[in-house]
Amino acid sequence: MQIVAKCPQCDAGLPIAAAGAPGAITCGRCGRDIPLSISEGVREDRAVDRCPVCGGADFYTRKDFDPKVGLTVVVIGAAISAGFYWLGRDLVAYSILAAAVFIDLIVYQRLKEVTVCYRCHTEFRGAYPPTAPAFDLHTADVLEQEYERRVGRR
Numbered sequence: 127m128q129i130v131a132k133c134p135q136c137d138a139g140l141p142i143a144a145a146g147a148p149g150a151i152t153c154g155r156c157g158r159d160i161p162l163s164i165s166e167g168v169r170e171d172r173a174v175d176r177c178p179v180c181g182g183a184d185f186y187t188r189k190d191f192d193p194k195v196g197l198t199v200v201v202i203g204a205a206i207s208a209g210f211y212w213l214g215r216d217l218v219a220y221s222i223l224a225a226a227v228f229i230d231l232i233v234y235q236r237l238k239e240v241t242v243c244y245r246c247h248t249e250f251r252g253a254y255p256p257t258a259p260a261f262d263l264h265t266a267d268v269l270e271q272e273y274e275r276r277v278g279r280r
């Protein structure tokens with residue numbers, strides 16, 4: 127399992143491999159030491175049961191989607207489409223635009239899922255079956271505030 131640990135102090139993303147991860151890492155941006163307690167499930171890529179950074183057990187699942195990639199496909203599609211539209215080939219223009227949106231949709235559906243810690247936003251990618259529910263704004267509000275008070279960010 128690949129983990130992107132989030133620094134509690136500066137929120138930098140620190141990639142680590144769960145198997146063979148050390149007991150602590152140092153943030154490359156702010157120099158803070160971050161102790162890691164990696165559970166069996168996480169180390170063996172079986173389940174995300176406990177967050178190694180904050181110790182929390184509340185996670186959500188989201189698509190591992192880079193919005194920039196999706197936007198690029200649509201923007202390129204729109205540009206080509208505008209060219210055909212300008213040439214008076216409306217139907218071709220609309221088809222290309224529709225195709226771009228369709229490609230976007232396919233890409234989105236084939237994406238892997240990523241599990242994210244509600245409290246510290248550490249991300250977990252791997253072969254484990256994603257069991258965490260979808261993102262819930264209310265839960266996020268409560269848990270994020272609790273965590274930020276704990277690490278002294280507010």
Ligand SMILES: [Zn+2]
Pocket residue numbers: 133134135136137138153154155156157158
């Ligand atoms: Zn940091």
Ligand SMILES: [Zn+2]
Pocket residue numbers: 177178179180181182243244245246247248
């Ligand atoms: Zn966490």
